[in-house]
Amino acid sequence: MLPALVESLPTGFLQALLAIPVIAGCLYYSALARDMRHRGGCVDVYHFDLPDLLMGSVLALHFGWTGWLALQHPDNTPEMRVENLRNNFVFMLLVLALVFGFAALRRLPMGQAFHLSLGAIAPSPLRAAIALGMALPLIWAAGLIWENFLQSPSREQSLVSLFRTSAESGDWSVVRLVSLSAIVQAPLVEEILFRGYFYVTLKRYTGTTIAALCVSSLFALCHGNLGVLPGLFILSICQIIALERFGSLWVCIGMHACFNSLSLLLLYMESQGWLPH
Numbered sequence: 104m105l106p107a108l109v110e111s112l113p114t115g116f117l118q119a120l121l122a123i124p125v126i127a128g129c130l131y132y133s134a135l136a137r138d139m140r141h142r143g144g145c146v147d148v149y150h151f152d153l154p155d156l157l158m159g160s161v162l163a164l165h166f167g168w169t170g171w172l173a174l175q176h177p178d179n180t181p182e183m184r185v186e187n188l189r190n191n192f193v194f195m196l197l198v199l200a201l202v203f204g205f206a207a208l209r210r211l212p213m214g215q216a217f218h219l220s221l222g223a224i225a226p227s228p229l230r231a232a233i234a235l236g237m238a239l240p241l242i243w244a245a246g247l248i249w250e251n252f253l254q255s256p257s258r259e260q261s262l263v264s265l266f267r268t269s270a271e272s273g274d275w276s277v278v279r280l281v282s283l284s285a286i287v288q289a290p291l292v293e294e295i296l297f298r299g300y301f302y303v304t305l306k307r308y309t310g311t312t313i314a315a316l317c318v319s320s321l322f323a324l325c326h327g328n329l330g331v332l333p334g335l336f337i338l339s340i341c342q343i344i345a346l347e348r349f350g351s352l353w354v355c356i357g358m359h360a361c362f363n364s365l366s367l368l369l370l371y372m373e374s375q376g377w378l379p380h
Contacts, residue, residue: 124240131237132341135348145350148307150216155304158205162198163301166325173327183261185277192284195292202300217299223351230349231357238341238358239365245333257330263370270374278371285367290359297322298342299352315343338362 206216214220250256259267262281269277297318305314319339323332342355372378 121244125244128237128239128241132241132344135344139344139347144311144347146218146303146306146347147215147350148303150211151300151304151307154205154209155300156308158202159301159304162202162296163321167321170321170325170327174324174329177258177329183265185265185280188262188265188280188284192288195288199292199295202296216303217295218303218346218350218352219295219299220351223349224353227349227351227353227357230345230351230354231361234341234345234354235358235361238338239362241341242334242337245337246330249330249333253329257328260326260328260331266367266370267374270371282367285363286360289363290356293322294342294352294355294359297339298346298355302343302346311347315340319343 203213206213262285266278266281266285269275269281301321302314302318305317309317319336322339323335326332326335338358342358345354345358346352369378
């Protein structure tokens with residue numbers, strides 16, 4: 104009944120209806136950005152210095168080069184296997200330990216430097232849910248426009264393919280491992296590295312706008328998949344605006360975890376035939 108009703112609606116009406124959440128998202132983030140400009144951002148940049156810029160540049164070059172190679176040669180990208188996932192899990196934790204160790208050697212206040220104050224955890228889930236809810240229409244709209252621009256479907260991310268095939272075959276051990284990586288490990292590690300370290304350090308030397316654009320481009324690029332570039336770029340921009348507004352990386356971590364959780368939920372429902380492909 105519902106699909107038939109939707110198909111009977113005029114195309115212009117559907118487009119206007121779908122535009123409402125996109126406009127709401129634009130207004131929400133525009134309001135946050137205006138408020139940030141008037142009152143100033145909440146991100147303190149003075150803990151990180153030149154050594155962090157050098158360390159961050161080396162790590163950023165590695166992630167960016169790896170993602171660039173994957174974009175240039177998508178057919179040569181190896182199929183994701185459980186062993187690759189575990190190795191990547193360990194590698195990212197080692198990178199995080201390296202950054203934390205580097206900061207600890209210089210006796211930086213870890214909670215303040217990375218904007219991970221324990222007192223900011225409590226209000227973060229609600230803020231993250233609202234911020235992501237307003238960002239999702241922008242992300243999905245950018246994805247649709249990008250797909251039309253490409254005129255051909257891009258290759259699916261290897262991690263997505265691994266999750267899909269595991270869910271279809273009922274391999275729950277792999278499903279749990281992918282879920283753990285996507286919902287816990289990736290939000291924590293990637294947010295601390297990209298928004299908590301790269302962005303904050305770069306902002307000190309380039310300012311908010313350039314740092315946000317550079318880090319968001321790197322974040323999208325390092326995933327090595329053409330189809331997700333604009334969506335991840337916009338997600339990162341929205342996270343940086345939220346970080347500047349609320350001054351807590353926990354909000355970014357919550358947004359990332361919720362985004363990945365929703366993506367996996369929709370992918371699982373699709374793999375079970377509950378959603379159209």
